Amino acid sequence: MKSYAYFPGCSQTKANRAYDVSSRSVAAALGVELRELDDWNCCGASAYLSIDDNKALALSARNLALAEKTSDELVTVCSGCYLVLHKTNKILAGKPRVRERIDHALEAADLSYHGGVKVRHFLDVLVNDIGRERIEEAVTRPLEGLKVAAYYGCQLSRPYGEIDDPEFPVSMDFLARWLGGEPTPFPYRAKCCGGTSMTTSPEVGASLTGKILDSAISGGADCIITACPLCQLTLEAYQKKVSRQMGKKLSIPVLYFTQLMGNAFGLTEKELLLKDSLTAVPALLS
Amino acid sequence: MATISTKELTREFLDGIYDHPDGEKVNQCLQCGTCTASCPTSEVMDWSPRQIFAAVRAEMLDRVLGSNTDWYCVSCYSCTVRCPASIPITDVMYLLKNQGIKHNLMPRGTRGAKLSKAFCKIVSKGGRSAEFGLMMKYYFSTNPFAALGNLGFAMKMLGKGRLSLGSEKIKDVKGLRKMLEALEEISA
Ligand code: SF4
Ligand code: SF4
Numbered sequence: 001m002k003s004y005a006y007f008p009g010c011s012q013t014k015a016n017r018a019y020d021v022s023s024r025s026v027a028a029a030l031g032v033e034l035r036e037l038d039d040w041n042c043c044g045a046s047a048y049l050s051i052d053d054n055k056a057l058a059l060s061a062r063n064l065a066l067a068e069k070t071s072d073e074l075v076t077v078c079s080g081c082y083l084v085l086h087k088t089n090k091i092l093a094g095k096p097r098v099r100e101r102i103d104h105a106l107e108a109a110d111l112s113y114h115g116g117v118k119v120r121h122f123l124d125v126l127v128n129d130i131g132r133e134r135i136e137e138a139v140t141r142p143l144e145g146l147k148v149a150a151y152y153g154c155q156l157s158r159p160y161g162e163i164d165d166p167e168f169p170v171s172m173d174f175l176a177r178w179l180g181g182e183p184t185p186f187p188y189r190a191k192c193c194g195g196t197s198m199t200t201s202p203e204v205g206a207s208l209t210g211k212i213l214d215s216a217i218s219g220g221a222d223c224i225i226t227a228c229p230l231c232q233l234t235l236e237a238y239q240k241k242v243s244r245q246m247g248k249k250l251s252i253p254v255l256y257f258t259q260l261m262g263n264a265f266g267l268t269e270k271e272l273l274l275k276d277s278l279t280a281v282p283a284l285l286s
Numbered sequence: 287m288a289t290i291s292t293k294e295l296t297r298e299f300l301d302g303i304y305d306h307p308d309g310e311k312v313n314q315c316l317q318c319g320t321c322t323a324s325c326p327t328s329e330v331m332d333w334s335p336r337q338i339f340a341a342v343r344a345e346m347l348d349r350v351l352g353s354n355t356d357w358y359c360v361s362c363y364s365c366t367v368r369c370p371a372s373i374p375i376t377d378v379m380y381l382l383k384n385q386g387i388k389h390n391l392m393p394r395g396t397r398g399a400k401l402s403k404a405f406c407k408i409v410s411k412g413g414r415s416a417e418f419g420l421m422m423k424y425y426f427s428t429n430p431f432a433a434l435g436n437l438g439f440a441m442k443m444l445g446k447g448r449l450s451l452g453s454e455k456i457k458d459v460k461g462l463r464k465m466l467e468a469l470e471e472i473s474a
Contacts, residue, residue: 010414010415010416010454011417013414013450013454014416014417014448014449014450015417015443015448015449015450016448017448039456039457039458040456041409041413041414041456041462042409042413042414042415044406044409045405045415046361046380047401047402047405047406048402048405048406048409049361049380050380050383050384050387050398050399050402051383051384051387051399051402051403051406052384052387052406053302053305053380053381053384054469054473055406055410055466055469058465058466058469059409059462062462062465090307091305091306091307094307095305095306095307097305098305101469101472104468104469104472105465105466105468105469106465107468108461108464108465108467108468109458109461109462109464109465110461111461111465154360154361154362154363154364155361155363158362158363158364158366158367159363159366159367159374159376161367166363166367167367191326191362191364192326192360192362192364194360195360195361196360196398196401197327197358197360197398199397199401200357200397200398200400200401201330201358201397201398204327204330204358208326208360237439275446276446276447276448278442278443278446
């Protein structure tokens with residue numbers, strides 16, 4: 001059984017717990033062990049980078065240092081956490097001056113980090129470590145041509161483009177096909193969802209979110225799948241508001257790619273929490 | 287108001303950006319405008335991403351910092367992956383936000399800054415973030431009445447069991463705070 005250290009991230013403890021629960025269930029169904037990192041802290045997200053670059057890096061370095069005690073790979077399901085942790089690794093490896101400051105800070109917490117942890121997104125683990133054959137084998141309830149718009153957002157493949165193409169990612173489209181679904185044309189697959197601008201400047205946020213919903217619906221999709229809790233929340237929570245602003249009905253079920261996988265694997269509601277959704281996900285998959 | 291000269295601002299900015307991989311490349315901007323054309327929010331920015339690099343060169347960063355530009359950046363990295371000079375533009379935006387906060391050089395009432403500040407306070411205190419506490423802090427620092435507009439959403443999340451009303455804490459809060467304090471000592 002392949003085993004990874006697992007970083008759930010704050011959003012997954014409550015607001016987006018369905019992502020955590022369904023990810024753990026899918027991992028178990030595929031014989032992958034996710035060991036939750038002991039005493040992990042918030043990655044700092046883009047908000048901390050905005051306020052204080054150094055402290056933000058230290059927060060991520062603390063997680064990397066904790067992971068290094070037991071693992072050489074740290075898996076996360078949140079694209080935001082993934083990018084911040086991954087980026088911290090890159091900066092520490094390439095910039096000795098920053099490294100020195102962060103080492104000093106870690107020392108104050110009785111920790112040290114030697115650069116020995118690779119940060120992975122769970123999607124990357126599933127598509128590239130587990131792969132098509134094992135995923136297809138686990139399917140007991142194929143999606144029977146369900147039309148799926150795979151939404152990647154920003155921070156999964158940008159800026160580094162290591163998991164997928166930075167402009168036109170496709171890995172979740174493949175995944176949807178392995179489950180028996182049909183990926184739909186979706187030009188806005190990697191544009192910004194609006195994220196926190198929905199809170200700070202709703203007009204700007206709503207126009208970004210609207211373009212994505214519109215693009216998915218015009219492509220003929222029955223649903224949107226996401227690989228990031230912030231994208232998920234933004235796309236599912238504001239559909240009414242966005243419809244009003246755009247002057248057209250933009251309503252579509254939005255779910256985590258892990259929920260779609262789990263459903264195709266025949267997993268139960270308790271293992272997937274489809275009813276947590278703010279959109280018509282349970283009806284879509286019943 | 288700013289007590290720092292524009293020359294010093296530029297120097298501090300360059301110092302910070304050189305700490306990022308490819309940071310030295312800011313000096314090689316071609317003024318091609320690819321960043322601005324790729325940016326989903328450039329239309330509402332006072333200064334476009336391209337203009338920032340012109341401003342760095344002209345040592346006019348104070349004007350950029352006094353504008354809404356960096357706070358409209360949504361960190362989508364579209365500019366960064368397309369820049370022909372490989373300039374880490376998103377990191378530039380982060381650093382401008384850092385400087386704006388540090389020297390109090392922002393347009394009044396910048397909401398993005400208030401949200402980020404509220405977030406950092408919560409994380410620095412307990413090591414984890416929680417949406418409810420964050421939104422309360424944010425709305426009280428901006429417009430408490432706006433919170434009412436989002437009441438429906440909050441109730442929906444509560445009904446689904448997706449809203450955490452308490453605060454989350456890690457075990458080694460002490461260690462985490464010491465770590466952050468150590469950085470404050472260095473910068474002081
Ligand atoms: S894309 Fe790069 S080179 Fe072109 S204007 Fe923007 S920063 Fe300068
Ligand atoms: S990262 Fe910021 S500046 Fe660059 S394209 Fe995205 S929003 Fe615009």
